[in-house]
Amino acid sequence: xxxxxxxxxxxxxxxxxxxxxxxxxxxxxxxxxxxxxxxxxxxxxxxxxxxxxxxxxxxxxxxxxxxxxxxxxxxxxxxxxxxxxxxxxxxxxxxxxxxxxxxxxxxxxxxxxxxxxxxxxxxxxxxxxxxxxxxxxxxxxxxxxxxxxxxxxxxxxxxxxxxxxxxxxxxxxxxxxxxxxxxxxxxxxxxxxxxxxxxxxxxxxxxxxxxxxxxxxxxxxxxxxxxxxxxxxxxxxxxxxxxxxxxxxxxxxxxxxxxxxxxxxxxxxxxxxxxxxxxxxxxxxxxx
Amino acid sequence: xxxxxxxxxxxxxxxxxxxxxxxxxxxxxxxxxxxxxxxxxxxxxxxxxxxxxxxxxxxxxxxxxxxxxxxxxxxxxxxxxxxxxxxxxxxxxxxxxxxxxxxxxxxxxxxxxxxxxxxxxxxxxxxxxxxxxxxxxxxxxxxxxxxxxxxxxxxxxxxxxxxxxxxxxxxxxxxxxxxxxxxxxxxxxxxxxxxxxxxxxxxxxxxxxxxxxxxxxxxxxxxxxxxxxxxxxxxxxxxxxxxxxxxxxxxxxxxxxxxxxxxxxxxxxxxxxxxxxxxxxx
Numbered sequence: 001x002x003x004x005x006x007x008x009x010x011x012x013x014x015x016x017x018x019x020x021x022x023x024x025x026x027x028x029x030x031x032x033x034x035x036x037x038x039x040x041x042x043x044x045x046x047x048x049x050x051x052x053x054x055x056x057x058x059x060x061x062x063x064x065x066x067x068x069x070x071x072x073x074x075x076x077x078x079x080x081x082x083x084x085x086x087x088x089x090x091x092x093x094x095x096x097x098x099x100x101x102x103x104x105x106x107x108x109x110x111x112x113x114x115x116x117x118x119x120x121x122x123x124x125x126x127x128x129x130x131x132x133x134x135x136x137x138x139x140x141x142x143x144x145x146x147x148x149x150x151x152x153x154x155x156x157x158x159x160x161x162x163x164x165x166x167x168x169x170x171x172x173x174x175x176x177x178x179x180x181x182x183x184x185x186x187x188x189x190x191x192x193x194x195x196x197x198x199x200x201x202x203x204x205x206x207x208x209x210x211x212x213x214x215x216x217x218x219x220x221x222x223x224x225x226x227x228x229x230x231x232x233x234x235x236x237x238x239x240x241x242x243x244x245x246x247x248x249x250x251x252x253x254x255x256x257x258x259x260x261x262x263x264x265x266x267x268x269x270x271x272x273x274x275x276x277x278x279x280x281x282x283x284x285x286x287x288x
Numbered sequence: 289x290x291x292x293x294x295x296x297x298x299x300x301x302x303x304x305x306x307x308x309x310x311x312x313x314x315x316x317x318x319x320x321x322x323x324x325x326x327x328x329x330x331x332x333x334x335x336x337x338x339x340x341x342x343x344x345x346x347x348x349x350x351x352x353x354x355x356x357x358x359x360x361x362x363x364x365x366x367x368x369x370x371x372x373x374x375x376x377x378x379x380x381x382x383x384x385x386x387x388x389x390x391x392x393x394x395x396x397x398x399x400x401x402x403x404x405x406x407x408x409x410x411x412x413x414x415x416x417x418x419x420x421x422x423x424x425x426x427x428x429x430x431x432x433x434x435x436x437x438x439x440x441x442x443x444x445x446x447x448x449x450x451x452x453x454x455x456x457x458x459x460x461x462x463x464x465x466x467x468x469x470x471x472x473x474x475x476x477x478x479x480x481x482x483x484x485x486x487x488x489x490x491x492x493x494x495x496x497x498x499x500x501x502x503x504x505x506x507x508x509x510x511x512x513x514x515x516x517x518x519x520x521x522x523x524x525x526x527x528x529x530x531x532x533x534x535x536x537x538x539x540x541x542x543x544x545x546x547x548x549x550x551x552x553x554x555x556x557x558x559x560x561x562x563x564x565x566x567x568x569x570x
Contacts, residue, residue, distance in 0.1 A: 010474040014387035015401070018380040018449055025442040026408050029419035036418065092304065103305070105553060106312045111563075112552040113316075114503045116520045117541035121319050124534045130331030132318055163315065168563060175560045175570045213567045224412045227505045231524050245414040245506070252418050253510060265415040276410060284403055286567045 030269075037263035043256035054263035064264065066239050067247035073154065074243060075222045078161045082218060083211070085162065086169025091199070093170075094177045104174075107167040118160055119231030123147070126156045126232075150240030153233045157241055160228050165221075169214050176210030177203070213286065216279055223272060244268060322538035323349055330534045349535040353543070361515075362522035363543065366502055369433050369518060373440035374497035378490060380441075381448020382456075386478055388449070389456035390464070402450060406565060409446040413506050421510050431513045439511065440501040447500070447565065448493055454566040455489035456482060492558035499548035519544040 037054055041047040058064050089107070093100055110118075126146035128134055134143055146156045180203070188198050204211075226245040229235060235242035235250075242250075248268070252261035276283075321337040322330060324345040339345045353359055384405075388398050420439060421430075429435040459482060467477045483490065505520040512521055523540040526533070552559060560570030 011387050011391035011393065013475075014383045014391070014478070015393070018384035018405075018445055019401075021380055022405065022408055022442065022445060025438065026411065026416060029416040029423065030411075032419040032423070033416065036422075089308065092308075097301070097305070099305075103308065105556065106309060108553060108556055108559060109316065109549055110312060111559070112499045112503065112545075112548040114520055114523075114541070114544040114548065116503075116505045116524050117544040118315065120523055120537045121315060121541040124322055124330070124537055125315060125318055127331060127534070132314075132337070163311070167312070171560050171570070172564055172568050175568050179569065210568055213564055217564060220410050224414070226414065227520075230505065230509075245412065248414045249417070249506065249510075252421070258418050258422070262418050265412075265418060268412055269415045272410065272412060276407065280403075283406070284399055 033262040033265060036259055037266050039259045041259040043258060047259070050259075054260050055267070057260065058264055058267060063239065063242075063247065067242055067244045070154070070240070070242060071223070071225070071244040074158065074161070074225060075219070077158055078165070078222055079215065079218050081158070081162050082166045082169045083215065085166045086173055086214070089166070089170040090173035090177055091203075093174055104171070107170055110164045110167050111171075113164065115164065115227035116231045118164060119228040122156060122160050122228075122232040147233060148237055150237055153237060153241050157225075157228055157232055160232060161222070161225070164228075165218065169218065172214050173207070173210060176207050180206050212279075212282065216283075219275065220272070223268070319538045319542050322535060323542060325535070327535050349539050353536060353539045358517075358522060359519075359540070359543070362517050362519045365433060365436075365512075365516055366518040366520075366544075369436045369440060369516075370498045370501035372433075373437045373501050374444060374494050376437070376441040377444035377448045377497050378452075378494050381445055381493070382452040382483065382486075382490065383478075384449045385452030385454075386456050386482060388453040390461070390482075402453060405446040405449045407446075409443070409450075409565075413443070417506060417510055420507065424511055430511060431516045433516050435511045436508060436516060436518070439507045440504065443504075443507075444497040444500060447562075448497060450565045451493050451562060452486070452489070454561075455486045455493075459485045489558075492555040492562065495551045495555050496558075496562045499552055502548045503544075 036047075038049060038051060039047045040050045040053070093103060097103070125131055125133060128143070128146055128148065131146075134146070137144060144152055146152050184202060184206070185198070188202050192198065224245060225243050226249065229241050229243045229246050230249075233241040235246050244264075245268075248261050248264045251257050251264060318337070321339065324339065324347065325337065325343050326346050327349070329343050337343065387393075388402055392398065393401060420435075424430050424435045429438075463485070464477050464481050467481045468474070472480065502518075503520065504518075505524060508516075508518045508521045509524065512518065517525075519540075523537075523544055526536060526540060555562075557570055560568055
């Protein structure tokens, strides 16, 4: 498969700069913050070793519990919604549709729209008195307190997130669908005329690897949510949309409680690593 | 899956497509409209806000914002930081990607090295934000472009490695073998044969890296205060310190978001591949 082109050390010259860079800039900081998480360290004061106290504090901290809850709610609504909508769109555009390329382009646009910018823009879109959404809802007599009510603020963040990332799911699933062999479908349509049957027993199983990749990538990114919550609701009202990253950021940069914030960050790292470990074999197979 | 559509189905389809188009484009449309509305009419003229019919468009907001020194500096910082870090990531990444595609490593297998790089990308930024802040503080690099360049290079590097590895794998090895037989060194072969052959992939990877760096907020927020502020930090701050000026929210959102969006449209065929780290071919 791979041919050793004859070099003995050349290969290390190619590989090592990137490895050293990554070791220096991620592994070293990771070790540094692991150490920090065992210290009481508030900026400007001397650090003090306190063992597991930060971690114990985290488990008893209702703010941590809230941040975890908010993040979990966010993930467990955003990802299924994106997958379902993305799948629906992919199936729709896998047919012969006029202007398919136009729509693909249109749906590519949200993907790279600066997240903090769409959050800020959300302030005007969700504006309660005369914002575009409420003005249309007003036609049927509704007025939604988008950013001033805890539940609706979460809904607003979710809508922005779904707007931005459904296109990703759509594009990847569409690529997956177009890679499926035509012949299987031809024979399937001879057996049944039910679109659902074909989807359930042919499309879904064949598309499964792609669906898992999309799901994983979305999961990894959704856990990191920060920008939208920061700019659209700033975690509010109250702490109703204070997602985990935002909470850690505030512990560090507002209260300068670096030791505690590091332990919080590490707990997130452990949680993510567990999820990844669960899918690790699959990931290795993909990059075989 | 080619089926014939009845008339009813066609109507259904048109309705669905219209909804999709509105859903995808409305926020951008709305941003443009707010940015050219007279300020007093930001919310008094609403619904679709059609220019010339519902309001007289004005460029006042744009003119004022484009003359704003702070915005110019932020845009300049964003440009410098995102291009420099992407070039660095691309340079280191294509070297390593080439190594992983063309050579065989024995002690640690190629695919394990690849997955290791990938796992760096999975890392939530908030986990390393605190040590980065403290390190940059110690090195006296807080609020400099250099600090951001180092961070963004680090975060784009795994992406560049994994993608470029794939791209090199797709070039037939024979051409490089011929160069080696002719007496080229490995580095010459890489530089003169492999790199030119993968030029489109290099360009696309560069653009995606640049878009990622351009859009990044968390690190920039922590590592810059005044001099090195990037556009995302600037627009995040313009909301909090001075109350919301909705018209500026619109102009600034567009200024920040249009460059990466337009760049990404240039590499559309590559996006699926890029965003799935090569796992799905677009």
